[in-house]
Amino acid sequence: MLGKDYEGQDCSLARALETIGERWTLLIVRDAFYGVRRFSDFQAHLDVPKAVLSDRLGGLVDDGVLERRPDPDRGGRHVYELTAAGRDLWPVVYAMLTWGARHRSPSGRVFRHAACGTALDARGACGACGTTPPAADVVMSLRRGARTLRDDPVAVALRAPHRLLEPVATRPPA
């Protein structure tokens, strides 16, 4: 099996990839910025096998990117939230979203500075305010006319404008 470490690489990029370079990991981090917190919601939105999701969430908790705590609404369950180190990945996620939209396929989402409503530029900055807002000050919405391919509960909830890091409102499965 291919390992996840790059022992021979004396570089902080290699250290970062050991944490976020595995398949699915960065999409889990993206969903955490979108406000996904529950295992069942990650699973519904990502269609990732449960064993893989469990492994990736556990790894992100071990590496200090996510924090696992009791679900306040559902006894015996847990929620996963980004730590301060995890929230520092916002520029990475945004840069990759922007790169993908530029070089792979157009993005159906727009990210705006919550304080003024201005769409963020390619670097994640608000040109009107001259600041680069943290994820907590960013509102995501669907681009007008964008087609939404998924209809899972998370995708449906995220059709409405949504402030990043605020818990996404899905109905818990019975």
Ligand SMILES: [Zn+2]
């Ligand atoms: Zn602004």
